[in-house]
Amino acid sequence: MHSADISSRALRFFENRGHTVVPSAPLIADDPTLLLINAGMAPFKPYFLGDVPPPYPRATSLQKCVRTVDIEEVGKTSRHGSFFQMFGNFSFGDYFKEKAIPFAWEFMTTSAVDGGLGLPEDKLWVTVYLDDDEAERIWRDEIGVPAERIQRLGMSENFWSMGVPGPCGPCSEICFDRGPAFGRDGGPVANDERYLEIWNLVFMQSIRGEGPVKEGYPILGDLPSKNIDTGFGLERMAALLQDVPTIFDIDTTRQILDLAATLSGAKYGASVKNDVSLRVVADHILTSVMLIGDGVTPSNDGRGYVLRRILRRAVRMMRLLGSNDPVVHELVAKTIQVMGTAYPELVSEHERIDRIAVAEEAAFVQTLKAGTTIFDLAASEVRASDELILPGDKAFQLHDTYGFPIDLTLEMASEAGLSVDETGFRELMEEQRARAKADAVRRKTGGHGDSGVYRDLLALGPTEFTGYTALESEAVIRGLIRDGERVPAATEGDLVEIVLDRSPLYAESGGQVSDAGFIIASGADLEVLDVQKVARKLWIHQVRVRSGEVTEAQNVLAKVDPEWRIGARQAHSGTHIVHAALRQVLGPTALQSGSYNKPGFLRLDFSWTGALSQETRSQIEEVSNLAVRRDLPVAVEYMPLRKAREMGALALFGETYDEAVRVVEIGGQWSRELCGGTHVSHSSQVGPLSLISESSVGSGLRRIEAHVGMDALQFLSAERALAVSVSDLLRVPTNEIADRVSTLLSQLRDAEKEIERFRAVHRRQQALQFVNDCEAIGGVSVVAEDLQDPATGDDLRSLALEIRDHMKDRPAAVVLTALADGKPIVVAAVNEQGRQLGLKAGDLVRTAATVLKGGGGGKADIAQGGGTDPLATAPAIQEVRRVIGSALAP
Template sequence: MTSKEIRGRFLEYFAERDHRLLRSGSLVPAEHDPSVLLTTAGMQPLKPYFEGSEQPPHPRLASCQKVFRAVDIDQVGLTTRHLTFFEMLGNFSVGDYFKQGAVEYAWQLSLEGFGLDPEMIWITVFEGDDELGLGPDEEAIEAWLSVGIPRERIVGCPRSENFWQAGPIGPCGPCSELYLDRGLAFGAPDDLPGADNERFLEYWNLVFMQYRQDPANTLTPLPGKNIDTGLGLNRMAAIQQGVESVFETDQFVPLIELGEELSGHRSGESPAVDRALRILADHSRGMSFLVADGVVPSNEDRGYVLRRVMRRAIQQGRGLEMAPGFLARFGDRVVEVMGSAYPELHEQRAAIEQWLASEEEGFGRTLEQGTRLLSEVIAAARERGEDAIAAADAFQLHDTYGFPIDVTLELASAAGLGVDEAGFSALMDAQRQRARASGGIAGRSGGGDGERGQRWAQSTGFRTEFTGYSSIEQSTTVAALEREGGRLLAKLAESPFYPAGGGQVSDSGVVECESGDCRARVAEVLRLGDDQALVLELEAGELEPGERVLARVDAATRHATECNHTATHLLHAALRERLGDHVRQAGSAVQPGKLRFDFTHGAALTDAELRDVEDEVNSRVLANLPVRALTTTLDEARRLGAMALFGEKYGEVVRMVEIGDGSFSRELCGGTHVRRTAEISVFKIVSESSSAANVRRIEAVTGPVAVALLRRHDALLEDVAERLRTSPEGVVEALETRERQRRELERAASGADGAAAGAAGVDIEELFGRVQQIEGANVLVEQVVAGDEQSLLATLDRVKGRLDDAAVVLGSEVQGRVALVAAVAPALVERGVKAGDVVKAGAVAAGGGGGGRDTLARAGGRDVARLGDALAAARAAICTALES
């Protein structure tokens, strides 16, 4: 029986028994479930039905759901059954049948549908758990006895094996699993199901969804008793096709065969080869489906999961000496094998090829350098007689060379060495603290990272009450005061000042004595956990502890910041609506003068996309929608679909900001906002650029700042029109005329000037066709024909003028020497790519030198035979900078 037939038989069986068939949900969980990065169970898309928050389309449901579980990634390849990506067949009951019905369906389909031997089927049930306050699942035992399973083939198992939950919070319940006894050839007579052995193969799990789990082992009965079952399609395929491994089934054989073809190795040749081929087969499936569902490789969250499986597969392919480009070949084979069941693979075929190819190319360079350096570290450790790689060495590989710690762990283990993981984690924590910290008291803001400020605040024995949501002026008392240099560190009993956090800058303002002439300017508001302290600069008089003061926030600055913060929420929602749900916040900076928003997306936005996003935000501004901040429980916020930032820590009570009725924008947020969107006045995008690999950055302005910007643009347009002796409406036509005249003059000059002939002979359009996307940047490194350096620079100028966020290096043989020129966009300079460093690296390879500014540089070399090496070195310098 093929995998397709197994899928069809399962779904047909339950459709005939009044089950509504559902299509597979995405591997990216819906917004109602922010507790997990990826879909890890067949029931996950159905959680609102089980929780009672949504009405199911039918009380009986069945599906074949795509599932990805990163928890098993290290086991893939080592066993015959572990996978990261797989298909989970499931039947579900929402308040309809319960344990008896689920048991009868599973038993009947196992025997009549799949033809399994009833004497070889064993059952496990939940044995109870004192911590949960639950006893053995007697109801399940009775159900199995009623269908004919003898008591001796029903085995009790602990909570770790037979109590199921989709995540730390959500529906859960005891479960009962069906195992196939494969015989004594696979194990010992005293082996039992549920234990770690190869004799018993689990193929179906019946979850009796009775509870909702909240923190601290608190179980609450669900509104109705539900059934959630999961049958692994790939394991059933192994059973039906009479093979010992899922990697020998019909979905995997074409991928294993491709691996053999590309590597020249054969399955069964050695354990190492088998492991590599299995990893490539499994991971190529996982990465292809993740990309098809909108996940892109990055260094955080689900993007990191994708990047990790990509890089593990790349490492295995390189270890088998596969030629470059192999990863995209695997992706293409996945589409061929699985595309008929999952049409999104065909729809996203180009994207799958693009991401797999670009990641292989980029990581290949990182892996070559890192593996070489790690080999030296391993050799040195062995010479010293050490059994582990030092934390400092592992950290340097990660921090300086971009070599992933999980790859270091894997290669070190293969060499028989460990890694000081605790020390590595400590170094990573120290690096994060250094990145956040700066000198003086004023630099110790953000999340309680100012240790001295935190200790001082704790020593005062109380917390400041923040009143700034409801008022920007507060009569209060100076509760504590400490002088440091020319500044004061103060704590007020109540404070209207917002401390920096959540991307929003801290408030500014003044603290004045209610009697007397003392006055202090608020330089910064330090966030110290859920407490705060003020950094003050005394402007008049003296401030003393116990003094009654009036704390007043700068109203204009606060309101401008609020406009930008609410606009940031609208921008986030508009980007997700226009580009897709893969868009997620990757960072933000909300200031009174502008906003900056970083988000995950794999390509620069087109002019049309930017216009659409800007128009959408402005339409919501003009609609004058109410902006409400609600205090609610984390559970309720999630039920309502509020966006939560992964990596943020939330308590049981959260603050949720919704715009309008919340259907367009609803986020967990502790910042301050306008009351109605019309206060924003106008929203204008200033720039869109690359921030990091697969992360884009938008900067925008609102209100008076946006109006002033538009007026400057109008004035500039009128000035240009006057210089061109035309109207503002005629500027484009006038410029096109001048450009046409310029090209005619160039062509005329090229006929008389040999130097210009070199530049004119370059096919610019052909060069554009060679531009590569590397880590989210446009990179062009090419050899061209040029008569002299001036014509080479002219070609460089023509190329860079038409590329956004680009690093361009052109090389040519000029008068018997190597000539190199480079131009780097400011956005890439910020990421560490500097034109001077790039051409210097190339020139050294050709026996020369040179340099220049970060954005424009030139260099030369003596050895023209090494022009190709020079360009390769320049390209490597760009890639190294982008990847680090």
């Protein structure tokens, strides 16, 4: 049974039993406590928590998930994968154990002809939580599972949570007995390889707090209602039904694996090491394609770092398998071919996905080269100090700064006869994770930390937003919140949060900052500092009470600063215009992947791999301003999400949309996007639009910044003033500035070349003089001098090599010191004959650097170092002469 058949059967089975089929949410989680969607129930979390009323009592879905906690285990076991698809059926207070258990059993044991999976009942075992007598009774008395095939397990196995604060509850798992070939008997308690878990029923009824992932965390209380979250991992079920040994051998993933084997020349099944590498490649390429498809781009933090890490691991594995050629392009194409039927958006985004992935592969190849150089230098320093262990901080630097995988560092160290201080490396990694966790905790503060307060207010109904048509609205204060607690009143000087029943003030979302404004009450004046949403339905106004006192249930007047709103509308409509201009100039794959706009300013991130030329930037600016001049109408229409997508409306990656969406059009089809922001009514109201910068913000991601309206005029005015000032300095008209600067730069380059020519002549003369005055020590011609004139490190190195080259006919060693910006530097160079007598440049530099109170090192032929004592250059040279004499003494 193919994977697609399994998922379609499951969705159809539960749809026929009153469940609404819900499409997979994007992998980018709409949840401050999650980096990526890691469970099938994650998109429904607000319904389980009671933060948002569920739009349906029952749902079923096949959800894309990414989990990287066990990334090191991928490929080593039969069922660890970073990307997986979770089928689930959900009840939001509608039914509980009494229906969830029969539904699961019926679907699994109903014959394939009748729409089920056709699993034999005598192969199925059941586990329940330690004290869940009710679940055991249903399994035994209503379903008919023999008591000896029902086992109880503890919290780490049979109590579910997402690993972070939120919904949780006891589990009941259904396991399939794969037979004696997979291990000893005794049920799931005895052997979870033989008795494979294939379905998990979560009886979601509690809320957990902070604590360990698996067990030992506190239970904070009950959910508003008892819910059901049950389902199975599609890949694991497919492996069972297709009778293949691992999830990498199923009908989808195996196609990617086979291509990786072909491209690398490795044979799958020939060795454990190669098998693991091929599985990692298949899994990681699949995960990368799904992440990029949902708008994630490689970066050094957050989701982007997850993508970068797994994509680079895949490239690294291909190189270990013997492939030194670019491979990502073909692997991405195969992945999209395999997964495109289930996720057609991958097909339409093929070019963008490929471009980002290929660019990251190319960047990593350069990283490998740079990292290898850094490793070689670090390894040389370790050997020079007579050590055999690469320090943990060096391994961490390779990992953190250069993106060098630790397994690669370990492998190269082993090849070099060294080991790695893994303990030190892990400690530094743990410190980094601790910092990241602290940041995550700070991010969560605005998430569900005080959800109980907001949940009570949300129960009174969502905030009605009136700001699309009005700049002020009469309203009633529903709640006052200070430090996460409801308070009855607030007085002058207080900083509090206010929830109103209706508000004209825009709450920050979709890249648009919140409105500035005021709330006026009888005898009180409040300044609005920020407006945020909770559960996308409750407006939270952060205010400072400037005078008077306000209380709950008081009537107020909420007002938007009109000048602020004008600028905000111009910037947000300007963002849509620039996005449309980008697509017109660069093509449809230049899709927005993030934005930020505030009055007079906009910033737009978009998928693209190379810098834009000045000509291209000018084109984008011209197309944008032509759209402004054409006075295009701006229209807003509400419609079902499906219809909006059919019309070609663009959605921002990572955003979550309701079934009814707001579509904003500028000039009809010219710009059509899903958007909840405030906009002008005609494009001419945006005013002039001036691009101020275009830059890279990550691999495959560019950023454009622009001013609009009066800010654009002020920017252009400042640019004009600067041009006039430069014109006066150069004594040429403004239209000749570029030519005049070009001429000056050409003259400057010519002058620099002439200076360098004189310096080379001087250096040659210096070198000859030093050669003529060289000292013979133990049969070696030695030039050991402290230069009196300041010099750069490059100057000193060039002079040392020049001197050494003039003494090719004999053993020679050169050691020079000088001051660079007031600090001592030292360079040593030893020719082949000198090295044969036992002299090494690195040793000589370390000798001098010790006297200079510094350090240094390098290779045997050339080395460089420095120190902190500017008065020690002459003593350092004397010590070098002494050490050379001792080394060459008979």
